[in-house]
Amino acid sequence: MKLTVTLLALVLQVFSLENGLMRTPPMGWLAWERYRCNINCKEDPDNCISEQLFMNMADRLVEDGWRDLGYTYINIDDCWMMPERDEDGILVADPERFPHGIKYLADYVHSRGLKLGIYEDLGNKTCMGYPGSTLDKVVLDAQTFASWEVDMLKLDGCYSSPEDRAQGYPSMSKALNATGRPIAYSCSWPAYDGGLPPEVNYTLLMDICNLWRNYDDIQDSWQSVLTIVDWFTKHQEVLQPMAGPGHWNDPDMLLIGNYGLSFEQAKSQMALWTIFAAPLFMSTDLRTMSAQNMDILQNKLMIEINQDPLGVQGRRILKTQDAIEVYVRPLSRKASAIVFFSRRTDMPYRYHTTLRSLSFTDSLLYEAQDVYTENIISGLTADTNFTVVINPSGVVMWYLYPISGLENPLASKTFLRL
Numbered sequence: 001m002k003l004t005v006t007l008l009a010l011v012l013q014v015f016s017l018e019n020g021l022m023r024t025p026p027m028g029w030l031a032w033e034r035y036r037c038n039i040n041c042k043e044d045p046d047n048c049i050s051e052q053l054f055m056n057m058a059d060r061l062v063e064d065g066w067r068d069l070g071y072t073y074i075n076i077d078d079c080w081m082m083p084e085r086d087e088d089g090i091l092v093a094d095p096e097r098f099p100h101g102i103k104y105l106a107d108y109v110h111s112r113g114l115k116l117g118i119y120e121d122l123g124n125k126t127c128m129g130y131p132g133s134t135l136d137k138v139v140l141d142a143q144t145f146a147s148w149e150v151d152m153l154k155l156d157g158c159y160s161s162p163e164d165r166a167q168g169y170p171s172m173s174k175a176l177n178a179t180g181r182p183i184a185y186s187c188s189w190p191a192y193d194g195g196l197p198p199e200v201n202y203t204l205l206m207d208i209c210n211l212w213r214n215y216d217d218i219q220d221s222w223q224s225v226l227t228i229v230d231w232f233t234k235h236q237e238v239l240q241p242m243a244g245p246g247h248w249n250d251p252d253m254l255l256i257g258n259y260g261l262s263f264e265q266a267k268s269q270m271a272l273w274t275i276f277a278a279p280l281f282m283s284t285d286l287r288t289m290s291a292q293n294m295d296i297l298q299n300k301l302m303i304e305i306n307q308d309p310l311g312v313q314g315r316r317i318l319k320t321q322d323a324i325e326v327y328v329r330p331l332s333r334k335a336s337a338i339v340f341f342s343r344r345t346d347m348p349y350r351y352h353t354t355l356r357s358l359s360f361t362d363s364l365l366y367e368a369q370d371v372y373t374e375n376i377i378s379g380l381t382a383d384t385n386f387t388v389v390i391n392p393s394g395v396v397m398w399y400l401y402p403i404s405g406l407e408n409p410l411a412s413k414t415f416l417r418l
């Protein structure tokens with residue numbers, strides 16, 4: 001029996017992307033949503049895609065406490081390259097905007113205890129028209145990224161055919177592994193093939209990618225967040241089982257700190273992304289972030305829930321006629337995260353319910369901590385009536401844990417005193 005298990009483990013290791021990376025959803029900063037393809041360093045030196053921007057953000061990640069909370073990736077997106085490869089076919093960073101090259105930036109980022117991500121596109125061109133990684137260039141580009149000591153690659157899919165993608169995404173996975181450097185691999189493949197089976201083979205993706213973009217790009221608006229949440233929820237039966245340690249669904253970047261979300265909506269995006277076990281990539285100006293937004297993004301219990309070692313993605317479990325939705329994510333130590341989400345546009349809504357109506361049927365005594373207010377709600381059984389007051393386009397989020405029936409009830413107490 002033991003031998004069979006060991007053999008099975010070995011076989012699984014051989015056939016899956018066991019680069020050992022991203023056992024919990026990755027966290028960090030990614031340039032695209034906020035900085036796009038701003039290459040105008042003459043007029044806008046502080047906000048153009050340049051070595052300076054990434055070094056500034058790396059400094060903020062370290063000095064403002066982000067790194068120590070887990071936000072360790074700093075990721076370049078499109079528009080870092082020269083318009084052409086060099087005479088040996090190697091990609092070149094724009095020498096005006098990245099005067100010291102990518103290796104230098106990687107060294108800097110590593111010296112600050114962070115990791116560097118880079119962007120390429122499996123096609124003739126990147127989405128913004130820079131040189132793509134055509135099939136004949138996949139191995140060379142993987143080697144180039146490894147030689148620069150990059151830690152993560154986002155491989156986009158503009159200007160590629162379904163056939164290119166079917167060949168190229170697995171080839172890049174192999175090529176990255178073959179470099180011997182652990183490089184996390186983010187695949188935009190599903191987003192270019194409609195995001196759903198049969199066009200998308202999630203079983204294969206789980207084996208070759210650490211995370212994947214399933215759906216459209218996020219934009220700086222609440223409407224965009226809602227469209228993404230609705231799509232993920234509509235297809236949760238398909239998507240939820242695909243997430244787990246080492247392989248995650250990616251609903252795209254966090255908008256918090258930018259222009260499109262109210263305070264309530266910012267809290268909602270953070271809570272819902274955490275329920276979705278989503279990567280937490282901020283894309284915002286860390287130099288000017290408000291204390292309120294920082295509180296949302298640096299909420300320790302929220303991060304602890306997002307990073308729960310079970311790595312189970314949550315689901316929407318109900319939607320009422322009053323436009324209230326409830327999402328639940330199972331966590332380790334028999335705990336759960338619950339998000340009560342209001343789609344209403346009138347006023348704070350008093351939602352009356354019981355744990356039993358939210359599918360908690362065990363005869364246990366529970367306690368909950370409100371993730372944003374830190375209030376403790378104690379003495380909850382499956383049938384206790386309770387009320388949460390949910391603001392329009394806002395959430396109430398609970399960390400719920402049984403206080404009887406646990407082997408070591410003190411464990412959850414320690415967890416709460418973060």
Ligand code: GLA
Nearest residue numbers: 032077078126127128156217
């Ligand atoms: C696509 C991706 C975005 C971003 C841009 C860059 O639209 O989905 O996340 O990388 O390309 O051009």
